[in-house]
Amino acid sequence: MLKNLAGTARTRRYSRVLAGGIATAATIALLAGCSSSDAAPAASGTESALSGSVVVADYGGPTHDARATAYFDGFTADTGVTVTSADYTDAIANAQLDGEAGDYDLIQTSTDTLLKYQDNLEELPADVPRGDLLPENIQDYAAGAFTIGITQGWLTDTFSDGGPKDWADFFDTTKYPGKRAWPGSAGSYDASFEIALLADGVAPEDLYPIDFDRAVKKLNELKPDMVFYSSYPEVQQLLSSGTASIAVSVTGQFTALQRAGLDVTVQWNEAFLSPNFFVVPTTSKNKENAFALAKAMADAENEATFTTATHYGPALSATFDLLDADVVSQLPNAPEHDKAIQFDEQYRADNLDTYLDTYTAWLAQ
Amino acid sequence: MKNPLAGVIGGFRYPVVVLSVAIGLLLFVPFAVLVATSVTSGQLILFPPQGFSLKWYVSVLGDRAWTDPFWLSMGVSLAATAIAVLLGTSGALAVHRIVRPGVGRLVRTLFILPIALPPVAYAVGLHRINILFEGLNKSLVVLVLGEAIIAMPYVFVLVSSAMNRVDPALRLAASTMGASWPMILRRVELPIVLPTVITGAIFAFSVVFDEVVLSVFLTPPGTQTFPLAMLSAAREAFSPNLTAASTMVSLAALALLGIVTVVGNRRARGRRPVRKVSST
Amino acid sequence: MTLRQTTEPGATTAPGSARARLTRFAAALSSPSSERRWLLWPPLAFFAVMLGIPMVALVVTALSGEGNAFAEIFQLNVFVSALIRTFVLALIVTAVTVVFGLIYSVGLAVAPSWLKWILLAWLFLSLWTSVMVRSFGWMLIELPLGALHWFLSLIGLSEVKIELYQTTVGMYPAMIAVMLPFAVLPVVAAIESLDREQLRAAVVYGAGPLLAIRTVVLPVVRPALISGGVLVFVMSLGFYVTPLLLGGPSNMTISGLINTQLNTANRPDLAAAMSIVLVAATMLIYLVADRLFKVSERWG
Numbered sequence: 001m002l003k004n005l006a007g008t009a010r011t012r013r014y015s016r017v018l019a020g021g022i023a024t025a026a027t028i029a030l031l032a033g034c035s036s037s038d039a040a041p042a043a044s045g046t047e048s049a050l051s052g053s054v055v056v057a058d059y060g061g062p063t064h065d066a067r068a069t070a071y072f073d074g075f076t077a078d079t080g081v082t083v084t085s086a087d088y089t090d091a092i093a094n095a096q097l098d099g100e101a102g103d104y105d106l107i108q109t110s111t112d113t114l115l116k117y118q119d120n121l122e123e124l125p126a127d128v129p130r131g132d133l134l135p136e137n138i139q140d141y142a143a144g145a146f147t148i149g150i151t152q153g154w155l156t157d158t159f160s161d162g163g164p165k166d167w168a169d170f171f172d173t174t175k176y177p178g179k180r181a182w183p184g185s186a187g188s189y190d191a192s193f194e195i196a197l198l199a200d201g202v203a204p205e206d207l208y209p210i211d212f213d214r215a216v217k218k219l220n221e222l223k224p225d226m227v228f229y230s231s232y233p234e235v236q237q238l239l240s241s242g243t244a245s246i247a248v249s250v251t252g253q254f255t256a257l258q259r260a261g262l263d264v265t266v267q268w269n270e271a272f273l274s275p276n277f278f279v280v281p282t283t284s285k286n287k288e289n290a291f292a293l294a295k296a297m298a299d300a301e302n303e304a305t306f307t308t309a310t311h312y313g314p315a316l317s318a319t320f321d322l323l324d325a326d327v328v329s330q331l332p333n334a335p336e337h338d339k340a341i342q343f344d345e346q347y348r349a350d351n352l353d354t355y356l357d358t359y360t361a362w363l364a365q
Numbered sequence: 366m367k368n369p370l371a372g373v374i375g376g377f378r379y380p381v382v383v384l385s386v387a388i389g390l391l392l393f394v395p396f397a398v399l400v401a402t403s404v405t406s407g408q409l410i411l412f413p414p415q416g417f418s419l420k421w422y423v424s425v426l427g428d429r430a431w432t433d434p435f436w437l438s439m440g441v442s443l444a445a446t447a448i449a450v451l452l453g454t455s456g457a458l459a460v461h462r463i464v465r466p467g468v469g470r471l472v473r474t475l476f477i478l479p480i481a482l483p484p485v486a487y488a489v490g491l492h493r494i495n496i497l498f499e500g501l502n503k504s505l506v507v508l509v510l511g512e513a514i515i516a517m518p519y520v521f522v523l524v525s526s527a528m529n530r531v532d533p534a535l536r537l538a539a540s541t542m543g544a545s546w547p548m549i550l551r552r553v554e555l556p557i558v559l560p561t562v563i564t565g566a567i568f569a570f571s572v573v574f575d576e577v578v579l580s581v582f583l584t585p586p587g588t589q590t591f592p593l594a595m596l597s598a599a600r601e602a603f604s605p606n607l608t609a610a611s612t613m614v615s616l617a618a619l620a621l622l623g624i625v626t627v628v629g630n631r632r633a634r635g636r637r638p639v640r641k642v643s644s645t
Numbered sequence: 646m647t648l649r650q651t652t653e654p655g656a657t658t659a660p661g662s663a664r665a666r667l668t669r670f671a672a673a674l675s676s677p678s679s680e681r682r683w684l685l686w687p688p689l690a691f692f693a694v695m696l697g698i699p700m701v702a703l704v705v706t707a708l709s710g711e712g713n714a715f716a717e718i719f720q721l722n723v724f725v726s727a728l729i730r731t732f733v734l735a736l737i738v739t740a741v742t743v744v745f746g747l748i749y750s751v752g753l754a755v756a757p758s759w760l761k762w763i764l765l766a767w768l769f770l771s772l773w774t775s776v777m778v779r780s781f782g783w784m785l786i787e788l789p790l791g792a793l794h795w796f797l798s799l800i801g802l803s804e805v806k807i808e809l810y811q812t813t814v815g816m817y818p819a820m821i822a823v824m825l826p827f828a829v830l831p832v833v834a835a836i837e838s839l840d841r842e843q844l845r846a847a848v849v850y851g852a853g854p855l856l857a858i859r860t861v862v863l864p865v866v867r868p869a870l871i872s873g874g875v876l877v878f879v880m881s882l883g884f885y886v887t888p889l890l891l892g893g894p895s896n897m898t899i900s901g902l903i904n905t906q907l908n909t910a911n912r913p914d915l916a917a918a919m920s921i922v923l924v925a926a927t928m929l930i931y932l933v934a935d936r937l938f939k940v941s942e943r944w945g
Contacts, residue, residue: 055586059597059600060600060601062601063601084586086587089581089582090907091488091489091492092492098911100496101496103585104586185889227810228811232600233600233602233603234603234784234890237410237788238788240409241790241791242789242790243788243810252601261408353910356905356909356910360897361723363894364726364727364895369841369848370755370839370844374751374854375854376854385749386760386764388745388749388825389763389764389767391822392825392826393771394786394792395783396770396779396782399774399779399781402785412786412795448691452688452691453688455684455685456685456689459680459684459685460685462681462684470932472689475692477879478928480883481879481924482700482920482924483923483924486920489702489703489907490701490702494698511695513695517688517691518876522872523834525872526831526872527835527838529868530835530865546679546680564831568827595778596777608781615769615770615774616770618773619766622769
């Protein structure tokens with residue numbers, strides 16, 4: 001009884017304070033709005049019709065630096081539009097992909113996400129060259145694309161016979177002893193189920209629809225020999241410290257180890273290819289700038305600079321002509337890596353929940 | 366000056382000290398390992414480090430991608446700590462004046478709620494305020510206020526426990542002598558809780574300085590706080606930059622604290638213990 | 646002399662004592678409502694705005710999903726087990742941290758002064774290093790060929806196999822180390838305030854260490870221990886990166902699950918519902934503990 005009384009009194013007080021708070025916040029917002037519009041930089045001196053800025057959400061790091069050098073710096077010099085880098089935040093990006101408001105103009109994402117949220121994305125204007133190496137159904141939306149690989153890699157001197165040839169070898173711990181570095185964060189199930197099925201003898205063309213039970217059973221076999229990483233860069237520590245003998249990871253991590261002076265072998269056979277790119281959400285506030293940047297990124301010469309720096313695969317076939325042969329051999333989508341496998345991205349988009357829940361449950365057990 | 370506690374615990378003194386050092390190794394060893402990795406001449410964070418070089422320190426100090434976030438974080442943390450200390454202390458003093466225990470309990474619960482709330486859930490909520498009021502998202506207002514909320518419990522909890530040491534008779538005595546409550550607050554209660562307020566402020570500052578989730582959501586695109594700079598540096602690769610930057614922050618904070626303590630001790634020397642001041 | 650402040654006149658120890666009567670008298674004499682208003686309303690107003698709006702947003706998010714988010718999360722086995730796991734983890738961390746913290750703060754008080762400075766410096770160095778980076782430091786220690794192995798090799802024990810990394814045992818030292826400053830510093834402040842005369846009197850009159858600790862030291866230190874313990878427990882519920890990194894994915898905590906729902910699944914309604922349940926469970930446990938152990942009253 002007493003509690004009830006206290007409860008209602010509290011609620012009433014709460015709503016009053018809430019109202020007051022909103023009013024205060026509105027005032028602050030008004031003030032902040034005024035000052036920020038004053039501070040906005042004036043249009044550039046060039047003849048370009050564009051001005052202002054464009055907010056690009058990516059994952060930072062060396063890839064971002066390469067992107068800035070290859071694309072952004074020249075773009076800003078040409079158009080006067082500043083490129084603002086935002087640290088990719090899933091919840092903000094997801095809200096925008098869902099069609100809600102947000103600050104991002106270009107969001108880094110992958111194919112399954114694009115397919116899932118296509119309705120809330122802007123189609124690129126006709127004058128933006130399409131990435132002809134990309135799957136056709138995403139070409140109209142994907143800007144600044146680059147193809148990453150998900151595959152196994154190891155320090156070359158770990159195995160004298162050249163190392164595992166395929167995923168069946170990867171699961172064979174007598175032939176290739178040592179721990180396997182494996183993605184351990186629930187959200188990054190990556191190619192886990194596909195890899196397990198290939199190791200279990202499923203042919204690449206029969207992977208889909210995924211037999212999750214079978215995949216989990218196969219994964220359980222290897223689980224005692226796995227060491228998990230909760231973020232990709234840990235792969236570098238796990239391999240270089242000798243904790244793991246082989247790692248499954250995005251190929252950028254192997255490239256980083258090579259850059260640090262280590263001799264790393266990457267197995268391209270049965271590697272999974274995953275195009276990553278930027279999309280423009282319909283709620284972008286600087287669409288014209290975003291499209292202009294998309295155009296600047298769809299330039300073979302710029303892309304060659306980016307590709308040489310990152311060893312991620314290009315989206316324009318013309319770029320291959322501009323690359324050195326030793327760079328080409330490192331690229332996930334190099335013509336010589338013809339045993340690489342494409343995900344069924346539509347299936348992955350449609351079954352995202354099953355992937356995630358199954359993987360979470362498997363990790364937690 | 367030896368703490369009289371040493372006399373009291375007598376023969377237990379040595380085992381306790383030895384145990385403390387052992388426990389202290391939990392704090393020190395990881396730090397030492399991190400420092401070791403930061404002076405490597407290699408490209409990776411590895412232990413034992415390869416070679417010796419201070420190049421990572423030079424690279425951090427010369428890189429505005431590290432120094433700008435550092436100063437931004439200093440500003441945000443100072444502002445948030447100031448608010449947290451003011452309101453947290455005020456709340457702790459007030460909760461002692463609440464007569465009904467049920468109300469007191471609820472207020473206490475409310476004051477620790479911000480730590481119980483998962484930062485990401487709180488940040489999403491705050492982010493909504495930013496979206497709701499166009500323009501706020503270009504400022505750091507919501508970030509500072511949000512961090513202040515997260516920091517406030519530390520001040521509140523500590524000060525509230527210190528209020529225990531305030532003899533209620535003192536307040537009564539002062540008020541019968543005609544002192545107004547703000548004066549009692551200033552002359553009687555605050556001097557006693559002050560050391561704890563400082564501890565609370567240190568916690569608050571360190572928590573805010575290291576807080577990354579709110580930063581991720583609430584800093585305007587293109588600006589970074591220090592932990593955000595660390596996070597984004599750690600997203601693709603763990604470079605020794607990371608451990609060099611963190612080592613420098615820790616050492617700088619320690620040095621600052623040392624200076625404050627030494628200066629504080631010098632000023633306090635000759636003064637009688639605080640408790641005596643309150644009885645004059 | 647220290648005396649416990651009675652928040653509620655005559656409710657705690659010795660209700661009939663002269664001191665308690667005096668306090669009740671004082672409460673009747675002064676009118677505390679104005680000072681209470683001035684002290685309590687600013688923080689409460691601040692809470693209402695900065696905590697109230699996000700909380701309302703959270704509830705709205707939880708309810709705006711397609712189905713009943715609360716029903717859905719309790720059907721998730723991973724959620725329930727993660728919730729239980731998180732609370733057990735927090736309990737273990739709190740218990741060990743409070744004991745260690747008490748030892749450490751007494752050690753700080755009685756150590757020779759050079760050592761005292763070192764112990765203090767360790768405490769602050771740790772406090773000022775980012776938790777993410779510190780967890781990473783522990784990883785480097787615990788890896789099979791990491792720093793611990795390196796040290797053991799130095800003293801001729803290179804044969805010892807280290808199996809710490811990504812085990813449940815391996816994650817606790819790191820979490821305890823993260824929490825230790827929060828248990829130590831409040832107690833240090835309390836020990837500093839110990840009445841020196843009283844301590845000396847205890848020694849002079851021949852009270853043994855245990856008696857002196859129980860009657861003189863503990864009453865002063867207890868509120869600080871409790872407040873430190875409350876902080877540590879509630880903070881420990883938020884552990885995410887450290888157990889995942891050092892304990893392995895089978896030690897997934899509730900925060901980890903919330904992040905996954907928000908980031909990968911894009912189910913903000915589930916994440917919000919989980920957060921609300923976590924907060925509610927925390928508050929419930931706190932209130933029950935308060936009833937059972939009189940946390941508030943002992944706390945201050």
